[in-house]
Amino acid sequence: MKQLFINIKELLQVRENKVDKLSGTEMKELPTIKNAWLLIEDDKIADYGEMDSLPEINADKTIDAEGKIILPSWCDSHTHIVYAGNRELEFADRINGLSYEEIANRGGGILNSAKTLQETSEEEVYQQSAKRLEEVMKLGTGAVEIKSGYGLTEEGELKMLRVIKKLQKNYELPIKATFLGAHAIPKEYKEKPDAYMDLVIEKILPKVAEENLAEYIDIFCEKGYFSVADTHKLLSAAKKFGLKPKIHVNQFNAIGGIQAGIEHDALSVDHLEVMRPEDIESLKGTSTMPVALPSCSLFLSIPYTPAREMLDSGLPLALATDFNPGSTPSGNMNLVVSLACIKMKMTPEEAINAATINGAYAMELSETHGSITKGKKANFILTKEIPSYTFLPYAFGTNSIESVFINGKMIE
Numbered sequence: 001m002k003q004l005f006i007n008i009k010e011l012l013q014v015r016e017n018k019v020d021k022l023s024g025t026e027m028k029e030l031p032t033i034k035n036a037w038l039l040i041e042d043d044k045i046a047d048y049g050e051m052d053s054l055p056e057i058n059a060d061k062t063i064d065a066e067g068k069i070i071l072p073s074w075c076d077s078h079t080h081i082v083y084a085g086n087r088e089l090e091f092a093d094r095i096n097g098l099s100y101e102e103i104a105n106r107g108g109g110i111l112n113s114a115k116t117l118q119e120t121s122e123e124e125v126y127q128q129s130a131k132r133l134e135e136v137m138k139l140g141t142g143a144v145e146i147k148s149g150y151g152l153t154e155e156g157e158l159k160m161l162r163v164i165k166k167l168q169k170n171y172e173l174p175i176k177a178t179f180l181g182a183h184a185i186p187k188e189y190k191e192k193p194d195a196y197m198d199l200v201i202e203k204i205l206p207k208v209a210e211e212n213l214a215e216y217i218d219i220f221c222e223k224g225y226f227s228v229a230d231t232h233k234l235l236s237a238a239k240k241f242g243l244k245p246k247i248h249v250n251q252f253n254a255i256g257g258i259q260a261g262i263e264h265d266a267l268s269v270d271h272l273e274v275m276r277p278e279d280i281e282s283l284k285g286t287s288t289m290p291v292a293l294p295s296c297s298l299f300l301s302i303p304y305t306p307a308r309e310m311l312d313s314g315l316p317l318a319l320a321t322d323f324n325p326g327s328t329p330s331g332n333m334n335l336v337v338s339l340a341c342i343k344m345k346m347t348p349e350e351a352i353n354a355a356t357i358n359g360a361y362a363m364e365l366s367e368t369h370g371s372i373t374k375g376k377k378a379n380f381i382l383t384k385e386i387p388s389y390t391f392l393p394y395a396f397g398t399n400s401i402e403s404v405f406i407n408g409k410m411i412e
């Protein structure tokens with residue numbers, strides 16, 4: 001099946017040669033073709049060019065995209081989309097003055113979601129999560145990573161990962177699964193946190209590997225959660241099972257999580273709201289992608305990742321949502337791109353690069369996703385009629401998307 005899009009106002013992120021990631025000043029450039037055509041053959045991008053040189057093409061369907069922009073779909077490399085229930089009461093508590101930390105110390109936070117998850121059937125968790133996944137796909141997400149981490153027992157963690165597996169089976173977009181058993185210390189283990197680490201490493205991790213339920217390993221390396229020593233221990237154990245690290249670090253405190261991640265060749269280090277000069281320095285020259293989650297900063301009123309400083313010192317950066325019930329109950333990548341521009345002073349070009357090609361890298365998908373390149377998957381966004389691509393982050397809160405295509409199919 002051949003679909004031809006013609007009169008496209010601007011085709012964004014056109015990369016003739018495949019790039020895996022962009023760093024520093026490279027991120028300032030967003031290659032585009034104005035007044036373009038795009039040919040999709042089955043699930044792949046077949047060809048593109050300027051309207052002036054449109055060859056004779058026998059297409060099954062021709063779509064006139066006059067006044068509209070086409071760009072690769074968003075690659076959201078950090079989410080917790082699989083969860084049960086919500087935490088809107090904690091939201092009200094925070095408005096009334098309690099901090100995220102105080103709520104967690106009272107047994108709220110991640111432990112609250114873990115209790116709900118444990119009490120909810122696998123089928124019900126699947127239904128709730130599938131609804132969220134469909135919502136974010138309509139908002140332009142065409143590849144996504146999903147973590148466990150609200151189970152915190154063998155049964156709960158495996159339940160979450162099986163739900164992710166079912167989503168992978170039932171939906172066409174790529175979904176990468178991450179095992180985050182070390183997300184918080186359960187109440188029963190408060191006085192013996194090492195015993196919980198032993199459970200995660202010795203019991204749950206081998207099961208996850210045996211059932212092939214995850215590709216990546218994650219840990220919340222943070223004061224009051226898991227230490228740098230825990231991080232080393234878990235990442236070393238996970239390596240034996242072939243799980244690569246994508247870890248939560250530097251959200252509230254810089255305790256050395258970035259350096260631990262780098263030592264274990266982490267694919268990404270995520271959050272980074274609190275960055276010391278030595279953290280930026282350590283990331284230089286590594287293959288680890290730093291990932292910023294600005295909608296988490298917005299929701300918790302915590303600092304934003306210092307993107308400007310990082311990009312100006314030559315680092316790459318990816319943007320993701322962190323969609324979860326506690327710190328970011330939103331999976332809207334359009335908002336993330338707007339916040340990156342408004343709050344982190346990234347240019348629209350940098351933000352779009354960070355949310356497409358660099359997001360793909362943080363899920364090992366740069367070969368197939370993240371840019372308009374011949375042979376890559378036909379996962380893209382067709383906007384409504386808009387004046388320019390800068391309008392996308394500028395008009396925050398406006399839905400500028402007309403339709404989303406995954407593997408060449410328009411999603412309903």
Ligand SMILES: N=CN[C@@H](CCC(=O)O)C(=O)O
Pocket residue numbers: 109110113220248251296322324325326327328
């Ligand atoms: N920081 C750790 N984990 C999640 C929040 C989890 C929660 O509050 O439920 C995050 O990435 O923000």
Ligand SMILES: [Zn+2]
Pocket residue numbers: 078079080248322324
């Ligand atoms: Zn997270």
